[in-house]
Amino acid sequence: MRSISQALIGFSVMLILAACGAGESNVVQGNRDGILHYGNGAEPQGLDPHVVTGVPENHIIRALFEGLAVKNPITLEPEPGVAERWEFSDEGRVITFFLNPNARWSNGEQVTADDYVWSWDRALHPNTGNLYAYMLYPVANAEAYAKGEITDFSAVGVKALNDTTLQVTLNTPTPYFIQLMDHYSTFAVHPETLLQFGEKTDRFTPWTRVGNIVTNGAFTLEEWSLNRRIIVKKSPLYWDRDRVSLNGVVFYPTENVVSEERMFRVEQLHYTSVVPLDKIPTYRQMPDSPYIQSPYLGTYYYLLNTERPPINDVRVRQALSMAVDREQLARTVLQNTAVPAYSITPPGTLGYFPPQVFEYNPEQAQQLLREAGYPNGEGWPGIEIIYNTQEAHRKIAVAIQQMWKRTLNIDVTIANQEWKVYLNSVSQGDFQVARRGWIGDYVDPNNFLDLFIKDGGNNNTGFANATYDDLILYRAPRAPNREARYALFTEAETMLMEEMPIIPIYTYTSKHLIHPSVEGIYPNLMDSLNLKYVRLNPNRRLAGVTD
């Protein structure tokens, strides 16, 4: 009983203390000390660049590690990272990276070309089970090695010519390869550190823990409290340290978006990973609004199972797509937070603008459905839309259900499935219409268009077209220049949208609340943030925050 009463007394004291003023907010304190408070969406699965997948992991790993080349946060064009420059030879098939001799691991050792050879061996090794191993498949023989068809890594096209020269040989010229060097699956890890805790290909050793981990980026790991926060601080050994303005970053696993928004409102966060839809209109109206929205390299679409009647008929697929009023959907359900999409590739993907093959056209949709044998919906057997359980997906499905009913007079049922059940249905082809989203791994139309090659792992529609495969797999990679390549992509995408194995619905946007004191976070298509460009300006305050 004694301990209970003690706890109660302590509790009341806390209440009184707290009531006397909650003290300085994180933002005010952070602005003074150069610490960014960052809402990161979820607890990262881990920090091993060859093991994890996901956006929250990406943010932290790219603060801790640096790739051979990084993306400029404004243009997204590659700029020097660990490599100070690179040269192409053999018509772009061979790339020679010249490593910065000042690039250091956080234990003081130099980052060498051998570290990269060792790390890429690990990233590709079948035993590692790296979900992103395919990022390195453009490298000669990498795919065969990852699939266990060859076991000798020296046959793979990556060689250390000396400590600071790394030579990479590709299968075919791959225009986006330099971009991939900013993806964590291609990052180097410190070999001796990993070997200290286990085998090269072990997934679950404690090498990424505080005190064990050795990194080469602008920040080092300071604290990792599970589900509470991750703190990184500025690295004194990073080669470009003079450019780094922040002294540290605190990443919060803000799983609940509503709580995250409230944390922002009371200035516990500088930056939120996302914004709840119903709060957006209020933030938009604020003077000097902290709400930042920009196009994002991702498309929201419906998969159509082309092997199941009645949507095995291309006219039915076209009718369904043309009967979706995307403008209205974007305006109402999505509150102007999304861009209507008429293609799979987001517009402006490194200068590529997809063709618009069709538009919202109720009359033509009705006509097509009549031709397919369902005049005014007569004889329609009914179809089902499945989506993973989430309010936003449900709203969109309901809106589309009504549009189809109104325009085509057909009955559609909608069904939600729990996430893993939904994934299972989609991969087994056990659906007629399924909600889907695709976020680009790198900025290139290829990343979207190669989804639909025959038997592609993410095709899921049964769509197969030999001419399409030839365009994507053979002709586009060999195009002499960007214009010719994009012309081939346009041709392929036109073909795709005429066959309509998917119904594109909208292009994603990234949505953040960013405190006015934060400078150097630029909106871009990848929602890519390079923390070394970020500065805090204590003089800027959030409008509407009452003291």
Added chain:
Amino acid sequence: MWRFIFHRLLQAIPVILAVITVTFFLVRTAPGGPFDSEKAVLPEVQRALEAQYKLDLPLHEQYLAYLSDLAQGDLGPSFKYPGRSVNEILFSGLPVTAELGFYALCIALVIGVLAGVLASLKPNTPQDYIPMSLAMIGICMPSFLLGPLLVLLFGITLEWLPISGWGDIPGDKILPSITLGSAYAAYIARLSRAGMLEILSQDYIRTARAKGLPEWQVVTRHALRGGLIPVIAFLGPAFAGLLAGSFVVETIFQIPGLGRFYVQAAFNRDYTMILGTTVFLSTLIILFNLASDVIAAWLNPRLRAQYQRGTR
């Protein structure tokens, strides 16, 4: 008494074994696996992952391997968080959740017993109706509603209290404890009212009053001890329930506790994590139930006599 405890512990073993077995096979019948993701997983990667987690073995071998690891206290590696063991995740979250549950229970006890006793002293008067109506509201109000309301009032409008975190900013433990405790306060209020009403009508209370004791002494010295037995019996399951059921509060207030892992493990098909948390929490529930039985017996001479005779 010791024999009673020993018997109950023996009974617990098959119960826990049944929990393990049912959970083990049930999670594997759920569609989808731990490595399914939105991007297709290459077959060679899938094979490598299954081999690393021993999922390539026949199911009965996996089951036996799990049991033998468990006997050594090893709950296995988490599928979702590579590099962390289930033991580690459990023990990082448990102290936080236990502390939160403890504060919530304290609040629930103080408010609940006070309200219940007040109500029972003057039944069917405003002194009864008002606290009991509040208790009814407390039972009906889910924490996902109460939590944000408290945050809005005390955190954002009045700016008295922090709205998230646990032990980061002074006072950040107050709102989650109140949110979690209020529903239990309501239950305790109803239980203690009922218990007190029954005791207050007993002969020995009339005797106490007849010998001229002041009313407050009658209540505190004679009635409370018996009247609170239902509350004590409720405390064990309640605390176990607080540990397992703090998910919503932990999510609203960004608390690094156990509840979030427990619920998300199921969505992630994190087999070892689901098993680990389920086994752990069911063991706790059994132990807490036992503890509350023991305390109830200690408070209630009639029960104690039963146990000693071994008739139960």
